[in-house]
Amino acid sequence: MKVSYKLDLSELTRITRKMQDELYRELKQNVQQSAQGASVQAKQSAPRDKRVGHGGDLSRSIYYRVKDLTGEVGVGMPYGPYQDFGTGSRVVVPSGWESYAMQFKGAGIRNVNIAPQPFFYPAVNVHESKFNNECEKSLNKVMTKRR
Secondary structure: OOOOOOOOHHHHHHHHHHHHHHHHHHHHHHHHHHHHHHHHHHHHHOOOOOOOOOOOHHHHOEEEEEEOOEEEEEEOOOOHHHHHHOOHHHOOOOOOOHHHHHOOOOOOOOOOOOOOOOOHHHHHHHHHHHHHHHHHHHHHHHHHOOO
């Protein structure tokens, strides 16, 4: 008596390719939504100069870009980080942002103490958390979907 087992990987390959394509689409959409959402929230929260003709430059400089599975959110004005974290003795750097904030540390030549007006990092933090949750949901959705 004899029993043979033969594994046909062609069906498995088809299913995994389909899952990979679906997961890619889902994750790309998550990247798009997160980058755009962080950008919109940062623009809404950005401080504005109240003088006529001066308000909104910082907000208008906030942008986002998405390419494949990479999203980027940024501030085009060089003073953005100083608004976000403050300057001089009034600097407040939130946990997890220390290494990023250090690149904007001044040499101590001027004594300018501007209070922080966080707008960028809170938006990024909120949308990073949402992004992680949505990616987990996407993965579960694709993995549990019946083929």
